[in-house]
Every structure is written in C-alpha cells, then in structure tokens.
Amino acid sequence: MEHAFITARNARVFYGEKQALFGIDLDIEANQVTALIGPSGCGKSTFLRSINRMNDLIQNCRFDGSLQIAGHEVYDAAVDVVALRAQVGMVFQKPNPFPKSIFENVAYGLRIHGLAGSKVELADRVEWSLKSAGLWDEVADRLDQPGNSLSGGQQQRLCIARTIAVEPKVILMDEPCSALDPIATAVVEDLIDGLRKDYTIVIVTHSMQQAARISQRTAFFHLGKLIEVGATQDVFTTPRHEQTQNYITGRIG
Numbered sequence: 001m002e003h004a005f006i007t008a009r010n011a012r013v014f015y016g017e018k019q020a021l022f023g024i025d026l027d028i029e030a031n032q033v034t035a036l037i038g039p040s041g042c043g044k045s046t047f048l049r050s051i052n053r054m055n056d057l058i059q060n061c062r063f064d065g066s067l068q069i070a071g072h073e074v075y076d077a078a079v080d081v082v083a084l085r086a087q088v089g090m091v092f093q094k095p096n097p098f099p100k101s102i103f104e105n106v107a108y109g110l111r112i113h114g115l116a117g118s119k120v121e122l123a124d125r126v127e128w129s130l131k132s133a134g135l136w137d138e139v140a141d142r143l144d145q146p147g148n149s150l151s152g153g154q155q156q157r158l159c160i161a162r163t164i165a166v167e168p169k170v171i172l173m174d175e176p177c178s179a180l181d182p183i184a185t186a187v188v189e190d191l192i193d194g195l196r197k198d199y200t201i202v203i204v205t206h207s208m209q210q211a212a213r214i215s216q217r218t219a220f221f222h223l224g225k226l227i228e229v230g231a232t233q234d235v236f237t238t239p240r241h242e243q244t245q246n247y248i249t250g251r252i253g
C-alpha cells in the first residue's frame with residue numbers, strides 16, 4: 001500500500017510537564033487540503049507546528065513519536081531545520097510581511113536559500129510567485145512600496161507568495177483568514193483551492209463553513225486527541241463520534 005505524504009504515528013507533544021497531544025496517528029495526502037478543526041485548546045496549532053518543527057522555537061516544547069514527510073523522519077537529528085521550513089512553509093493568522101518592499105518580501109527567501117542566480121532570474125521568480133498567489137495584477141506597478149502598505153487580504157496573499165517562492169512541498173496555514181473580511185477571505189479561499197494541485201495544504205480553521213468549502217479531508221481534535229478523520233463531506237454529514245457531532249452542531253467549542 002502506498003504511504004500518505006505526511007504520516008504522524010503516536011505523535012505526542014509536551015510543553016514542559018503538560019502534555020498537549022496524545023498519540024496522534026494521522027495520514028495527510030498529497031495535493032489535498034486537510035482541515036484541522038476542534039475546540040479552542042484541543043491541539044490543532046500544536047499539531048500543525050510540529051509538522052515543520054516550529055514548536056522547536058518554543059522553550060520546553062518536546063515532540064515524541066514519528067512524523068514523516070515523503071518517508072523522511074522530520075525529527076531526525078540530521079534534519080536541517082531551515083531547509084525543512086522552506087519545504088514546509090507556514091502562513092499565520094495575522095499577515096506578517098517583513099518591513100520591506102513588496103518585491104523584497106518575496107525575494108528575501110529566494111536569496112537566503114540561494115534559489116535565484118541572476119537579477120533577472122530573481123525578478124522572474126518574484127513575478128511567478130506573486131502570480132501564483134493571485135496578487136501580481138494588484139501590485140505589479142508598486143513593487144517597491146512597503147509590504148505593509150497593502151490591505152490585509154493582499155498582505156496575506158503576499159505572505160503566501162513569499163511561502164511559495166522557495167518551492168515548498170507543503171503549506172501549513174494557521175487560521176489564515178481569521179483577520180480578513182469576507183471578501184478577502186473568499187479570495188484567499190479560492191487561492192487555496194487552486195494551490196492544492198501543486199502543494200499539500202494543512203489548514204487550521206475555526207470556521208466549519210471554511211473547512212467544508214475548501215478541504216477534502218477533515219481531522220477533528222478534542223483535548224489533545226484526534227477523534228476522527230475522514231472525507232470532509234462525511235465528517236460533516238455523518239460523523240462517527242458523538243464528540244464530533246457535538247462540535248459540528250455547535251454544542252461544544
């Protein structure tokens with residue numbers, strides 16, 4: 001049997017003495033959007049951040065178990081974490097462009113990862129990334145202006161462009177639309193749907209409507225455990241567990 005692109009086996013995460021994830025077994029398929037849902041504090045973000053070892057940046061945070069991407073153990077001591085985070089990019093809740101120009105926001109990662117040889121190549125790659133993020137037409141004539149002069153939705157697409165620029169395999173998104181208005185949210189949701197043909201996307205969302213709109217698979221977490229995972233439509237229409245049912249009908253969370 002073929003393995004899923006990302007596999008978590010008995011994944012446990014601790015913050016000091018406190019255990020936040022309890023033995024997560026989860027398969028994430030390539031070129032799909034997988035939504036992580038569940039009540040506040042259930043461990044969605046902790047799980048998301050363990051995929052690219054963002055949790056390493058939190059003091060006292062420890063991972064146990066196995067997490068593999070394309071058959072490679074992410075927590076192997078030999079893993080180059082900087083390279084891993086380029087391969088497994090992340091988009092955050094609040095758009096966080098660098099305090100640099102629109103162009104530099106995208107070019108920066110290309111430079112530090114040595115992905116553009118010449119000036120022309122760099123400019124081409126920036127243009128391609130901004131096009132892929134659906135932002136090019138809005139910024140082509142103002143590339144030298146600060147990234148934070150853009151609207152919230154544009155800034156989030158700039159952050160997506162920056163992530164895409166370094167050619168990741170996986171894009172992690174932690175509530176990427178929660179700071180956006182409904183119109184900007186719809187634009188970013190359309191973008192995510194388009195991106196999945198080239199990337200594997202894992203998204204944490206508080207919005208069940210959003211999970212239903214954009215994901216193919218949904219994983220429901222509760223109190224640090226993975227309660228159920230399945231095709232999004234099945235999880236929302238015929239959940240197998242009472243806790244899932246309670247959450248999606250608004251009784252908990």
Ligand SMILES: Nc1ncnc2c1ncn2[C@@H]1O[C@H](COP(=O)(O)OP(=O)(O)OP(=O)(O)O)[C@@H](O)[C@H]1O
Nearest residue numbers: 015018020038039040041042043044045046047058
């Ligand atoms: N930096 C940290 N230090 C200590 N405990 C933490 C830290 N981050 C998260 N936790 C704890 O780990 C558990 C899971 O938190 P996590 O943020 O992953 O949940 P979540 O489902 O993403 O919540 P939310 O939807 O509110 O963002 C919670 O009990 C939380 O208090």
